[in-house]
Amino acid sequence: MIDASDDELVARVALGDEAACRLLVDRHLTRMLALARRMLGSHADAEEVAQEVFLRVWTHASRWEPGRAQFSTWLHRVATNLCLDRLRRHTTDDIDSIPEPQSDGPTPLEELERQDLARRVDLALQGLPARQRAAVTLTHYQGLSNIEAAEILNVSVEAVESLLGRARRQLRVALATERDEWLRKTVEYGQ
Amino acid sequence: MSGYVKPWNMANEGRGEAMATDEMTLERLAEIAGAYGASPDLWPAGERQAAQSLLARSAEARALVQEAGELDSLLAMAPAADAPSPELLSRIMAARPRAATGRILSHQARRASLWQSIARIVWPYGSAAFPAGALAASIMLGIGFGAALPSGVTAEGLSSLGLAPVQSASASTGTAGEQLVSFALAENEYPEDWKK
Numbered sequence: 253m254i255d256a257s258d259d260e261l262v263a264r265v266a267l268g269d270e271a272a273c274r275l276l277v278d279r280h281l282t283r284m285l286a287l288a289r290r291m292l293g294s295h296a297d298a299e300e301v302a303q304e305v306f307l308r309v310w311t312h313a314s315r316w317e318p319g320r321a322q323f324s325t326w327l328h329r330v331a332t333n334l335c336l337d338r339l340r341r342h343t344t345d346d347i348d349s350i351p352e353p354q355s356d357g358p359t360p361l362e363e364l365e366r367q368d369l370a371r372r373v374d375l376a377l378q379g380l381p382a383r384q385r386a387a388v389t390l391t392h393y394q395g396l397s398n399i400e401a402a403e404i405l406n407v408s409v410e411a412v413e414s415l416l417g418r419a420r421r422q423l424r425v426a427l428a429t430e431r432d433e434w435l436r437k438t439v440e441y442g443q
Numbered sequence: 444m445s446g447y448v449k450p451w452n453m454a455n456e457g458r459g460e461a462m463a464t465d466e467m468t469l470e471r472l473a474e475i476a477g478a479y480g481a482s483p484d485l486w487p488a489g490e491r492q493a494a495q496s497l498l499a500r501s502a503e504a505r506a507l508v509q510e511a512g513e514l515d516s517l518l519a520m521a522p523a524a525d526a527p528s529p530e531l532l533s534r535i536m537a538a539r540p541r542a543a544t545g546r547i548l549s550h551q552a553r554r555a556s557l558w559q560s561i562a563r564i565v566w567p568y569g570s571a572a573f574p575a576g577a578l579a580a581s582i583m584l585g586i587g588f589g590a591a592l593p594s595g596v597t598a599e600g601l602s603s604l605g606l607a608p609v610q611s612a613s614a615s616t617g618t619a620g621e622q623l624v625s626f627a628l629a630e631n632e633y634p635e636d637w638k639k
Contacts, residue, residue, distance in 0.1 A: 265539070265540060266540065267540075267542050268539070268540045268541045268542025269542075270536075270539065273536060273539040273540075274536065277532065277535055277536065281527050281531075281532070281535070282524075282526070282527060285524045285525075285527055286523065286524040288524075289523075289524035289525075290521070290524070295524065295525050298524060299527070299528065299531045302527070302531065302535075303531060303534055303535055306535045306538075307535075307538055310538055310539050310540050313540060314540075366520070369517075369520050370520045370521060370522045371522070373517055373518060373520050373521040374521050374522055377518075377521055388518075391479060391485055392480060392485070392515070392518055393518075393521075395484075395485070397485075397487075397488065398479070398487055409487070413474070413478045413479075413487075414478075416478035416479060417474065417477050417478040420477055420478065420480070420511075420514060421477070423514060423517075423518070424514055427514070427517050430517055431513055431514070431517055434513070434516065434517055434520075435513065
């Protein structure tokens, strides 16, 4: 079963095969959680979206048509749309809601600085308009092609490139200070 | 950048998988790196080879891509998602489809639907539970009284028990059991149905 394709697993899921359900979750949950976390900036919200994604898989498994679409692309589409819906309902991004990085006990200065930089990059990402953020998340973080991203966002390939170009221009401006810091640290720490 | 000619038609699918081109300009490479970053793996497949060829022969092209790579490095520092919690895994697995349960439920649903259809034909005024309950209670009451009363009790005898005999077709026909059943049925909310 471990070598079974996603399509085969979905067919077994429709029959109530617990092992197939578990394997499908093992294969895709982490990536769906990562996508939702990048989009929403909150682990708790990301878990809710990931759960909803799999509830839809369970519900629609019997109607899945193998070969019509790639299952992982369909999953990304469902997760992206759920995230965009949530962002639409909460139009003003609450920057303060993004949690501070946790630090247990004494932390070396370098690690504190890295965490601070990570938080500022996260803030810059959360400051992007929702669809630009989705395009960056799908291509840069999820590693999908421009064609897959276009399919998921239901736009042309050219539109994806435009979203990405605008997103990265905004990020470059928002992270100008961080970029200088990062370059300085790269020299200092010899990274 | 004078004399620049776009190597692709905006309307075609040249940025996709299908079409490859050997032509690449610094301006187009700047657009690609500006949108997709410095990793050729993320560049449009149809233009990847041409872009890498330009990269190999142009220091200016390499500078463009290096600048995009600095932003990539910053983006890579964004916090990664935590691992899925055990509670999330439990919730997802608890909601999974269960074949056997599904069959039993659908069988039960079909049986319920059949009985509901029959009940709707017999009693089209809403829930059939009320008249069914009333009928059962009436019959039990009738049987109870029938067993308790001595034989030979007539309609006149009922008066002595504080029960007003009902003027119905069956009341005039004879036995106390029939009278009591008739009496019980006449207590129904819709007596007109029973007096015909």
